[in-house]
Amino acid sequence: MRLPPVHGEWIDRSKIITFTFEGKTYTGHPGDSITSALWAADIRVLGRSFKYHRPRGVLTMANHDVNALMQSTERLNVRADVTPLVDGMALTAVNTFGGLQSDKASILGAFSRFMPVGFYYKAFYTKQLFPMWERMFRTLTGLGKVDFSSPRVRTPKNYGFCDVLVIGAGPSGLAAALAAAAQGAEVLIVDENARVGGSAGYIGCTDSERAELHAAQLSEVQAHPRIRIMTSTYAAGYYADHWIPLVASDVMTKMRAQSIVVATGAYEQPSVFRNNDLPGIMMASGAQRLMHRYAVKPMQKVVVLTANADGYRAALDLAAFGVEVAAVVDLRAQTKIDPSESESQVNAKGMRILKGHCIAEAIAGKQGKSVAAVVVARLSASGEAEVAGQETIACDGLVMSVGWAPTANLLYQAGTRMRYEKSVEQFVPDVLPAGVFACGRVNGVHTLTARHADGRRAGSMAAAHAGFGVAELIEVAAESECPTHPWPIISHSSGKNFVDFDEDLQLIDFHNAVQEGFDNIELLKRFSTVGMGPSQGKHSNMIALRILARLTNKEPQQVGTTTARPFFHPVPMSLLGGRGFTPERRTPLHAKHDAHGACWMPAGVWQRPEYYRVEGQSRLECIHGEVAAVRTSIGIIDVGTLGKLEVIGPQAAEFLDRVYISKYANLKVGMTRYAVMCDESGVIIDDGVVGRLAEDHFYFTTTTSGAATIYRELSRLNTMWGLDCGIVNHTGAFAAVNLAGPRSREVLGTLTDTDLSSGAFPYLALREAKVAGIPARLMRVGFVGEWGYEIHVPANQGVALWEALMAAGQQFGIRPFGVEAQRLLRLEKGHIIISQDTDGLTSPLEVNLDWALKMDKPFFVGQRSLKIIASKERKQQLVGFELAADFSGTAPLECHLVIHKGEISGRVTSIAYSPNVGRNIGMAFVTPELAKQGTQIAIRITNGSEVKATVVRTPFYDPENLKQKETT
């Protein structure tokens, strides 16, 4: 039922929102949560529990009511207690079978005796039947349903900075913010609720003194120029160096703070008694949230179960809103100050107070969909409900205010050591990490004025930590009464006294789990699944700990807590995934390739032309056409994706000698040399070409995929060694092409004045010259096996270079060629590609790079390992092979295995049909016994048949390297 207007209510009564729930239409107001609108419409069953499918209603109204999860079209597991109501919502409860009202799965409750804790471990496992049982379990478990048609939601992320981040805008948080701001710090307050104020907005608001104090604090905060406030936003986790994701409904802000004040308050804790889950039984704070925020009357007639002053305040509150208070049941027989102030007020209103009493059980209404009455009993010294003198009190609601558990999730994640403080019966921070401060209920401070003081203390310290002012010494008064009862747990022979509402765990389950040996908190959690549901134990972990402590005769401190991990509340993947950046690198010539009909392929983070489409030709014809152009005339390939580095300094040559297996100290200025890099275990990890521009200046390339990691590794080594040289990564700064083919010199000659004669510019030489007026670095290379030049120019002149070369080459039919043609061309030359013709264990010796390996250097990375490898028997060798010229079957593919005497004796690393050789040619690793030229090897293809091949020498094409020599 909706109350008359309530001071400070969040709803806007001037507007009406219409929505449906389980097929029926309801109305609410802007500002309502789904639950508040339904509760106002006297709907009491909001969801079904996970295991027994028992009807459940409101528990907290604080984003912890995971038994009231709903589906709103494509949004699933929507927390109805706090999710704002939106016009047109079509809601259903999750995980029901045949609807919420008549959920067929509720039959499971009748079998609960057969399903004790961990029952599913004790049966269902015969091999034949397990798949059937698993299907059944999978049908029963899981909450909401994903909608496969829902689109990807891409959301940008925000980044923020502040001096002091205050998490929680309750009385202590606001006090902390004011104190920190007063010392000069820029403060950000974040709170998951729609409005600031925390419990001050709903606990004890009917007390005018408290209300005034709250109002004054609020206006001061809102007026302060150095305080920002983010509401409807929760701190989802704590990560190293005060890195906090702040999550709102549509965006995540990653906040870096100088210091942090955790003022997250406490979770009100339930009492455990039979049927404590019936709709209508809720936390006192939940009822107060319903009344003060949403102007919803939580029930007509209530029994208040309490063990602290907050419960008495709740009774006064409820009465003020017209709820009939049938009784206040206090677990405590006596209090330190007797009677307490709030107790006297309750007394003055003529309400009935039963001290030293508990709820033995609640009596269900029809179908368990409401509470009809509660049975009140004396509480014995040992914490049991006494049988004699029990009294049944009719009511349609019960509120629980028996204690608090600190909302310490972020503190645990930050590495706080907590200790159990007996005077308040809760864990409190013992040793806080640097820059993290705590205040208020999470710090064991519950009295309102003390929370203000504690907030000022923490705020002042946080500001000082961030470099603003000096930490003020503020005394915080100790609690006069313990706010939390250490044992609000009442056993019952018929059970259904729930400890964990997410997982439907009853008190007996804990006894049984401990009996089976799961008697430490982590094992208990894992066996019973306590705290593993969507609320992650916010209402069950502390009670489970108390039960375990009692069963094992330990103190809570000795039992300890389970590890709290992110997230505080679950976070949608869309917010975590953000916009989904997938960077793709393109060379300056990208548009040129497109214009030539490039067919693209990914190469690490780069896109490279695989080949260029030609009208009317197949992929293979196109590739072979490109190969022919290079072999007979001229071709051009974009090699701008290669890593391009420089090392400069007096010890540049020394550096290269240490990281590559060859020698570079003796490389002449103006010359290049092939370069192979190994890791410490002697495995090849990269290759490229090193060119010497000056005594102390080298320019060198790495593989396309290795560019980033090699640069990083070289930088690491250089830092470690401290040599007198520096490394510069020019990968993106240069465009580069390889101009290759018998006509390449002729074409280049038309664009440059530099002497291209083989005397002046021999094979493997490096020259700096202008090409088409563009300053360029030219290297005579032979990777594809023809006369050719790698031409490197500044990236912004790449297109001009390309256009000039294409124009100059036109008369010879110049063709751009792609990665596939290059792979075939180099295969014909027997050149390896790192990571295709090598793997995670390949040493230079196995791929015939002995000639490059200079073991007589004093040191290089991998040298020691290679020494050992060299002394051992070779396990495999890379060889060339060819299929018969008339082979016509299914050719092997790369990575098909070489089989010898029934055993794996190698594998194909590269294979292709070579139009120049007129056969299928390839390279393969084979065992040494098969490595001799002329050996017949058998390659097993996918269908299991074997293809014969012959080991031959490489290169397949131009074995004498005549193509690099001047023809006369």
Next chain:
Amino acid sequence: MPWKLLRFGVSKKHPEPRMFTYHEKLKTHYDVVIIGGGGHGLASAYYLGKDHGITDVAVLEKGYIGGGNTGRNTTIIRSNYLTPEGVKFYDESVNLWQDLSQDFDLNLFYANRGHFTLAHTDSAMRTMRWRAEVNKHYGVNSEVVDADFVKRHAPMIDLSCSGHAPILGALYHAPGSVARHDTVAWGYGRGADMRGAEIHQQTEVLGIDVQSGKVKGVLTSRGYISTNKVICAVAGYTPRILDMVDIKSPIYIHPLQAMVSEPIKAWLDPILVSGSLHVYISQSSRGELVMGASLDPYEVQSTRSTLDFVEGLSSHLLDMFPFLSNVKVMRQWAGMADMTPDFAPIMGKTPIEGFYLDAGWGTWGFKATPVCGKTMSHTVANDSNHPLITGFTLDRFRNFSLTGEKGAASVGH
């Protein structure tokens, strides 16, 4: 309802004894001391008793059983490795898994779901073919399949992966399975306990007594134990234990993180892995999506979680399954992976007589639990390395006989 549950309904008191006996004190001597009460240590104790009749065994656990990587992994079981040594070893493990629930009288929720390693590049397709061919050679059921086949088994997948990493095909490994990880530790623990082994939790090893190259005893936080045989099965703590016996190893520790979603209704049957997107995903029988990625790129001995991990993983998962945008991540965690240079484990005898190592399990240890127990117990009982682990010995790093498993273990775990 299975008849096995009836006894719970009819008996007045919970009819289940302790799974693990509580032992007030350590004895002064055990024939074998196992350091580490995770799956591997408990399985070793179990098979020492079951196969070799060695029951005077103590399992020492610093925390609680199964609390290390046994309880932190993402429970994938497969044998589609790359090296002959690996394939044979993991295949034997998969065989052992089949009967474990029966052996233990405990439901491990061993669920055969099928395992896809997706390939987005032609080089990945090459590696898949390599693995498939090696697997088939040793009788392991693996094959290279095309994108259409993937689509048939996971119809909701976006084969283009948001357009930037199209799936070309996959390595399909039909035996791929998941299990409830904690139960593995409990099952082995209970079985070992029944056979006489003692499990001592909250018992930390402080030192190992080695004299003239032989193990003589173990110093613990609860006193000294004399023994001639010690198995070290402590994953992320291996370097610390090895320091106690002065053995050098190439093990380095990287964190490995994972996360789970809130429970949602079952929709995903197979296990999917993508090396290019650094993602793997399966759905547990509770309905949670269990998700992980490759190792954190830095060495650190810590189980702290990072935000970038959940951000990157979520982004890549949405590339594959865009409709998961509204699904919420509930919890994240991390384990410490003891990595080796060749991504294969380190097992068996060491230069110290009586000191046996079961380490280097990096990100692939859970699936090996049964076969580790089998082979380590054999090795200890006979003081001779089991034939299945001769490729995994510590001295391979000294004499460079590495077992290159990187291609099959780096993301797939």
